[in-house]
Amino acid sequence: MRLLSLLSWLISPVALLALWALLANAGLFPANLLIPPLEVWHSFTDLLATGELQEHLTGSLSRLALGFVVGALAGLAFGTALALSKTVEAYCAPLFHTLRQIPSIALIPMFVLLFGVDETFKIVIVAKTAFFPVALATCEGVRAIPRSHFEVAAVYRLRWTTLVGLIALPAAVPAIVTGVRVALTRAWVVLVACELLAADSGMGQMIEMGRQMLRIDVVMVGVVITGVIGFTLDFGLRRVERRFTRWQSR
Amino acid sequence: MNLKSLRGLVLPLLLLGAWEYASRQDAAGAYAFVPLAQVGAAWVEVLGSGELLVNLWASLLRTCTGLALGIVGGIGLGALMALSAPANRLIAPLFHALRQVPMLGWIPLIALCFGNGESAKLLIVSLAALYPMVLNTFESLRQVEGQHREAARVLMLSRAQQLRLILLPAALPGIAAGVLQALAFAWVTSVGSELFLSSGAGLGSLMMNAEAGARMEIIVVCVLCIGLCGYLMSWLCTLLSRRLLRWRPTR
Amino acid sequence: MNAIAHALPTTATHGALSIRGLSKSYALKGKPMQVLKDIELNIQPGEFVSIVGASGCGKSTLLRLIVGLDQAYQGQILLDQQPVHGPGLERGIVFQDHRLFPWMTLQQNIALALKNHTMPATHKDRLVAEHIALVGLSGYEQAYPHQLSGGMAQRAAIARALVNKPKVLLLDEPLGALDALTRVRLQQELQRIWVQERCTVIMVTHDIEEALYLGDRVIVMDAHPGRIREDLRIDLPHPRERDSTVLQAYKQRLLGELVGH
Numbered sequence: 001m002r003l004l005s006l007l008s009w010l011i012s013p014v015a016l017l018a019l020w021a022l023l024a025n026a027g028l029f030p031a032n033l034l035i036p037p038l039e040v041w042h043s044f045t046d047l048l049a050t051g052e053l054q055e056h057l058t059g060s061l062s063r064l065a066l067g068f069v070v071g072a073l074a075g076l077a078f079g080t081a082l083a084l085s086k087t088v089e090a091y092c093a094p095l096f097h098t099l100r101q102i103p104s105i106a107l108i109p110m111f112v113l114l115f116g117v118d119e120t121f122k123i124v125i126v127a128k129t130a131f132f133p134v135a136l137a138t139c140e141g142v143r144a145i146p147r148s149h150f151e152v153a154a155v156y157r158l159r160w161t162t163l164v165g166l167i168a169l170p171a172a173v174p175a176i177v178t179g180v181r182v183a184l185t186r187a188w189v190v191l192v193a194c195e196l197l198a199a200d201s202g203m204g205q206m207i208e209m210g211r212q213m214l215r216i217d218v219v220m221v222g223v224v225i226t227g228v229i230g231f232t233l234d235f236g237l238r239r240v241e242r243r244f245t246r247w248q249s250r
Numbered sequence: 251m252n253l254k255s256l257r258g259l260v261l262p263l264l265l266l267g268a269w270e271y272a273s274r275q276d277a278a279g280a281y282a283f284v285p286l287a288q289v290g291a292a293w294v295e296v297l298g299s300g301e302l303l304v305n306l307w308a309s310l311l312r313t314c315t316g317l318a319l320g321i322v323g324g325i326g327l328g329a330l331m332a333l334s335a336p337a338n339r340l341i342a343p344l345f346h347a348l349r350q351v352p353m354l355g356w357i358p359l360i361a362l363c364f365g366n367g368e369s370a371k372l373l374i375v376s377l378a379a380l381y382p383m384v385l386n387t388f389e390s391l392r393q394v395e396g397q398h399r400e401a402a403r404v405l406m407l408s409r410a411q412q413l414r415l416i417l418l419p420a421a422l423p424g425i426a427a428g429v430l431q432a433l434a435f436a437w438v439t440s441v442g443s444e445l446f447l448s449s450g451a452g453l454g455s456l457m458m459n460a461e462a463g464a465r466m467e468i469i470v471v472c473v474l475c476i477g478l479c480g481y482l483m484s485w486l487c488t489l490l491s492r493r494l495l496r497w498r499p500t501r
Numbered sequence: 502m503n504a505i506a507h508a509l510p511t512t513a514t515h516g517a518l519s520i521r522g523l524s525k526s527y528a529l530k531g532k533p534m535q536v537l538k539d540i541e542l543n544i545q546p547g548e549f550v551s552i553v554g555a556s557g558c559g560k561s562t563l564l565r566l567i568v569g570l571d572q573a574y575q576g577q578i579l580l581d582q583q584p585v586h587g588p589g590l591e592r593g594i595v596f597q598d599h600r601l602f603p604w605m606t607l608q609q610n611i612a613l614a615l616k617n618h619t620m621p622a623t624h625k626d627r628l629v630a631e632h633i634a635l636v637g638l639s640g641y642e643q644a645y646p647h648q649l650s651g652g653m654a655q656r657a658a659i660a661r662a663l664v665n666k667p668k669v670l671l672l673d674e675p676l677g678a679l680d681a682l683t684r685v686r687l688q689q690e691l692q693r694i695w696v697q698e699r700c701t702v703i704m705v706t707h708d709i710e711e712a713l714y715l716g717d718r719v720i721v722m723d724a725h726p727g728r729i730r731e732d733l734r735i736d737l738p739h740p741r742e743r744d745s746t747v748l749q750a751y752k753q754r755l756l757g758e759l760v761g762h
Binding site: 008009010011012013016033090091092093094095098101102103105106107108109110112113114188189192193196197204207208210211214216219220222223224226227228230231234 | 254257258259260261262265281282283339340341342343344347348350351352353354355356357358359361362363437438441442445446453454457458460461464466469470472473476477478480481
């Protein structure tokens with residue numbers, strides 16, 4: 001019974017796949033526009049066999065990792081400072097909130113002119129994309145630690161290491177993890193966009209090359225893998241998020 | 251007006267100063283960091299020639315059309331999924347699979363199928379608006395409290411009346427939040443799609459042309475415009491939803 | 502108003518409720534849990550019946566069965582000799598939380614109860630206005646629920662339940678969430694409204710004093726499984742004195758029984 005209900009979720013994807021295969025093989029559309037699913041699968045295995053796919057993947061993921069770590073750490077530090085210090089807030093908050101209105105995608109042309117089309121540009125833009133959500137979430141997370149928790153800590157005369165480790169961090173971390181998750185998925189989207197526009201390697205570049213050479217199969221493989229990676233990143237961090245929010249109701 | 255409230259201006263002014271300083275160092279600096287005066291002149295230039303307004307209008311129009319399509323489609327699809335279990339079984343797996351692909355990742359595929367004209371861009375913008383609308387409509391309809399449903403049953407309202415008078419109004423705050431998200435996505439995607447499919451008018455196309463001609467000052471003008479418009483639109487949207495949801499307690 | 506009513510009303514002709522052999526069980530973690538067992542209850546038209554009991558004795562479940570929100574039970578629930586199937590407008594209910602719809606004004610909330618009646622709009626408007634006046638909320642017609650205090654919202658909920666002229670009014674701890682003073686005031690109001698409307702009322706409460714003050718009968722229930730322990734007739738005319746010695750004596754007795762010493 002459980003199995004049957006599980007299988008019913010697969011009805012529509014399987015139906016779509018079947019329809020796709022049927023239409024592609026019926027030859028109603030030009031063969032280079034509607035590629036049968038089996039051929040897309042073959043392109044995937046080909047790309048895998050030649051090592052091309054792995055190369056593009058490593059390129060993208062290492063950029064993502066580097067840019068994200070830089071941006072997220074900076075965001076963490078800045079967000080904490082913004083939340084704790086009135087001075088930092090007075091000097092930085094207006095600029096911070098103005099700059100965060102500007103979507104990363106819109107900055108691509110500007111960053112290309114500033115940093116060229118090489119690695120620097122991509123890493124800077126990934127770092128920028130990661131910085132703002134993490135900083136904002138950290139700031140709000142730290143600010144939302146209830147004052148009453150500190151009063152309880154004072155009553156029991158807890159040491160400040162205990163205070164930070166057992167009270168401040170657990171209270172702020174759920175919000176921060178959520179911010180990190182949002183930042184990571186956005187950074188991935190923006191990175192792929194950058195690679196589509198200007199790159200010599202990476203998932204985005206693979207898709208763009210496929211498009212220019214009218215290889216829809218390559219484009220589809222790229223699109224699917226990009227989606228799978230985005231999903232995996234989001235899913236993984238959701239698990240982490242749940243671990244940290246177990247004590248919250250719902 | 252005391253001096254302390256001006257502290258927020260210090261950092262921006264310092265940054266502007268550094269920018270101006272960098273632009274005066276050498277030719278390479280002037281190339282990347284155009285002098286502020288030149289940015290000012292660019293404002294006058296693109297405003298005067300009407301270039302900015304034409305392109306801005308094109309981007310805005312596409313955003314609004316795509317947003318409207320996304321909202322209507324998203325509420326319809328989300329409501330269908332929330333109210334009918336069989337429909338949810340059929341639609342949900344496809345929807346959640348497709349939504350994992352980054353919006354701009356669709357561009358090459360869509361461009362291959364629909365060309366790189368306005369219809370391709372509009373499709374992308376509508377899709378970008380559709381996702382948050384479906385998610386928010388679905389979630390907020392699902393979360394309508396059991397006590398509201400029970401009260402509606404006790405008052406003997408029909409299914410249609412329950413949907414119109416109870417479920418939809420109860421879900422409205424969630425749906426409004428979805429519209430706000432959808433607006434942000436639609437705006438970014440509208441400008442973003444122009445970067446990739448830079449035929450036709452739009453702020454993104456204007457930026458790409460400026461990039462090709464190394465006209466940094468025009469890019470700066472465009473970026474400022476994009477940020478400002480995005481901010482203004484979400485502000486308007488918030489105002490509108492607050493008016494619409496005035497039955498909620500104000501905090 | 503003080504002149505009205507002694508003992509059982511003679512005006513009410515509808516609203517006789519009889520419950521026969523009513524049992525109800527839930528599945529709790531796979532195991533069946535009996536919440537109500539062999540409930541037998543006959544309520545006269547126009548009677549005010551209070552039900553008290555420890556938490557978990559199934560008194561709220563009993564109301565949900567009568568109002569028709571839950572139809573999985575054994576036994577019979579008859580209203581004027583007709584079996585009850587699902588919710589119906591001849592049974593009104595007020596919950597502990599007011600359950601007004603927050604996006605409608607007070608007036609719209611009450612008018613919603615008349616939605617499916619085929620009467621002219623002017624007639625509906627008049628009914629709504631009358632019932633707003635009945636619960637003393639005239640002047641607040643256009644207020645949204647969040648602008649009302651807890652007591653006012655509960656009055657509005659009472660008006661919404663009464664506007665259909667139900668034969669039976671069910672009250673599920675209607676004053677349970679209110680502060681002590683508002684509660685006393687609303688108890689007086691309830692008494693006045695009931696004397697005026699003369700419908701059958703069944704009120705579930707955990708407040709013994711409230712049960713005694715308002716009820717013609719007080720049903721005491723036991724838990725695990727929920728069953729009727731005692732059916733007490735309070736032969737005092739309405740409106741009653743809160744500190745009447747008869748009520749005090751009953752109160753001491755019931756407290757002793759329920760708390761156990």
